[in-house]
Amino acid sequence: MALNTRSIGNVGVLDLHGRFDAHVAPAVIEWYGRLPAPQIVVNLVDVTFIDSSALAALAGGMKRCRQRDGDLRLCALQQPVRVIFELTRMHRAFEIFATEAEAVASFTR
Amino acid sequence: MELHSDALRLDLPAANKYLNVLGACLNAFIERIEGIAEPRVTAYNIELAVNEIFANIVAHAYGDAPGGRVDVVVMLASDPRRLLIAIRDTGIAFDPTAVAEPDLEDVQINGYGLFLARSLMDDVAYARCADGNTWQLIKHL
Numbered sequence: 001m002a003l004n005t006r007s008i009g010n011v012g013v014l015d016l017h018g019r020f021d022a023h024v025a026p027a028v029i030e031w032y033g034r035l036p037a038p039q040i041v042v043n044l045v046d047v048t049f050i051d052s053s054a055l056a057a058l059a060g061g062m063k064r065c066r067q068r069d070g071d072l073r074l075c076a077l078q079q080p081v082r083v084i085f086e087l088t089r090m091h092r093a094f095e096i097f098a099t100e101a102e103a104v105a106s107f108t109r
Numbered sequence: 110m111e112l113h114s115d116a117l118r119l120d121l122p123a124a125n126k127y128l129n130v131l132g133a134c135l136n137a138f139i140e141r142i143e144g145i146a147e148p149r150v151t152a153y154n155i156e157l158a159v160n161e162i163f164a165n166i167v168a169h170a171y172g173d174a175p176g177g178r179v180d181v182v183v184m185l186a187s188d189p190r191r192l193l194i195a196i197r198d199t200g201i202a203f204d205p206t207a208v209a210e211p212d213l214e215d216v217q218i219n220g221y222g223l224f225l226a227r228s229l230m231d232d233v234a235y236a237r238c239a240d241g242n243t244w245q246l247i248k249h250l
Contacts, residue, residue: 019128019129019132021125021128021129021160021164022125022128022160022164022167022168023125023126023128023129049132049153049156049157049160051128051157051160051161051164052161052164052219052221052222052225053125053164055221056218056219056221059216059217059218060218062216063216063218080149080150080153083150083153083154083157083229084157084221084225087224087225087228087229088211088213088217088221088224088225089213089214090216093216
């Protein structure tokens, strides 16, 4: 999976596609290390599968950003991938938005 | 597990880069089973459970030793109709009792894999054999 990253203002946006699994998770964790600012939106609109290693990568990024007074927020989850968030109750830990625009705008509230 | 003639057998390298191959094969196998309620959700959940066991084997069974393999057998059994998935490796023993249940009231980074597999399947059993480890996963359909 190629990591497509963009910046919208001071928010880093990570677009993921297809499977987000234990094979892909290390590249996402490595990307966190290059971030200039701790405001991240991970756009999951094209993600069809998420496993616990990917969830760990997201949760680790969220903790890392919050330690720097930022956050990692999620948007556009497809229905099937929600199961892992619901079973682990991590949907209560992340701020999750329906659209990328809402997620990015949430950093200026 | 006695191997049915229509069972699917995969012999995969113990590496996470093959998780997509495993997932695609499982989905294709389940797609041909008729009469499953919510087939997409069922296939997704089974794929996630098997993915977690496979990734756990990759992470722990072989250490840094190269060349490890994972044998996966998938078959449909009847009376009652259920999907049986056996996952075998020849690595070091796994101790399921050493894996703590995740604290769902806290934000935990790791430790969800086995919990997820058990939550998504009807049964998840582990056995240490003479030459390795065997996991058997069952989903009633």
